[in-house]
Amino acid sequence: MTTKRIVFTGGGSAGHVTPNMAIINELGHEWDISYIGSKEGIEKELIEKMAIPYNGIHSGKLRRYFDLENVSDLFKVLKGCFEARQILKKLKPAVVFSKGGFVTVPVVIAAKSLGIPVYIHESDITPGLANKIAQRFSTRIFTSFKEAKQYFPDKKTKVAGSPIRKALLFGSATKGREVLGLKEPLPIITIMGGSLGAKKINEAVRESLPQITAQYQVVHLCGKNQLDPLLSNHPRYRQYEYVHDELADILAATDLVVTRGGSNAIFEFLALKIPMIIIPLGRDQSRGDQILNAKSFQDKGYSITLEENDLTNENLVKTIEKVFKDKEKFQSKMRESSNQDALQVIIQELNKMQ
The missing domain is CATH 3.40.50.2000 (Glycogen Phosphorylase B;)
Known part of the structure; x- marks a missing residue:
């Protein structure tokens, strides 16, 4: 059986990680799985417990308001893009799956620059800032709510619901x-x-x-x-x-x-x-x-x-x-x-x- 490689990304809160974990647990053995997250975020602890190879990058905070820290965080995002690009060039995944959170923006941009398909999932009715940016670089978009579809390009968006951890059932x-x-x-x-x-x-x-x-x-x-x-x-x-x-x-x-x-x-x-x-x-x-x-x-x-x-x-x-x-x-x-x-x-x- 041919092995396909997938890179997951998402972090900053458990809500940006647990859906990825649910998908990871259900993927078949033909998939080789890696993860890109922030160096010290909650995603690092959660993913490493699953024994999934974890790659940490720099990640700046995205703000909707003016703040002097936006300048320094812009450099962190640029550094994160460089780091993510190096990781993705090495891993050569068939697809990147992004769940949202600040750390995903450099990963999605890097994947697009390398011609790697990007799938994203939006949990809420209105998209967060990270997914607002990521949609421009995405190949496929999934939403939890029907109401959310209106905020994304219709042709590449599908209402899927929220990935539920099977163990809870x-x-x-x-x-x-x-x-x-x-x-x-x-x-x-x-x-x-x-x-x-x-x-x-x-x-x-x-x-x-x-x-x-x-x-x-x-x-x-x-x-x-x-x-x-x-x-x-x-x-x-x-x-x-x-x-x-x-x-x-x-x-x-x-x-x-x-x-x-x-x-x-x-x-x-x-x-x-x-x-x-x-x-x-x-x-x-x-x-x-x-x-x-x-x-x-x-x-x-x-x-x-x-x-x-x-x-x-x-x-x-x-x-x-x-x-x-x-x-x-x-x-x-x-x-x-x-x-x-x-x-x-x-x-x-x-x-x-x-």
Whole structure:
């Protein structure tokens, strides 16, 4: 069997890496896989755990506003282009697959300069700055949302959905409860504030614990250095900075999830048919992509949006009660979803490469 080589790129946040990991895990043995990311980004740790050859390059931050650091970062991008070009000339891949993030821009530009086809995937309803630039150099573009297609050239864009990590689909609820040590037959709420945690969400959850744990059990993924030692012995509350291998089982045991509005996460919960309360990052913290993601899911009947500015103990408790009251309606809408198997769509396209 002829070996084909593919280079993945994407980084800066877990959301720019986990879809690549999902695709990597499903590619056949005919593919030789390498990765290009930043020298110290989160992608380095995640990809090296998969025993995938990792190549680090310099990467400047892309900003939509004037800043003196734009000048120095421009030189970092140019240096990254040179480094990526040297790596790609050596590897000679059949295709580069880019998931977004600042580090991808030099890689995509370098690939185009060498005549290497570039496939990109956009998770959100509106493209991030990296993918806005990358689309000019791309051969094929995939989007998670139908609404996103309008921002890209129609002839080379395909709505594929979000690549879901297959392992998440095969969790055991029984094992999840055992891992958590939750033995009461009460519903489980899982709180996920992102890889770094979310201070305001963490505070609202912990301050509401007396009301919430009167009826539910809580699993709180609170982010690095965000554990509260005073709550370590609470009988209906479990807190973790982050979970890895246990996540599939924990989600299998979960009845409701409270989450940020990152596209990859909410598409995974959609695939698992877990009703959601989405607390998107506000425009003061982001470009507003999570707000649009949350609105799309709420309009489709998959979730309820709770704006961070409206996040109070009382509103959190009321929203949880509302979702549980209509849990069957949310799950019914999720079952009606026409969301495709993005992994298969993308892999079928990649397998066409010579």
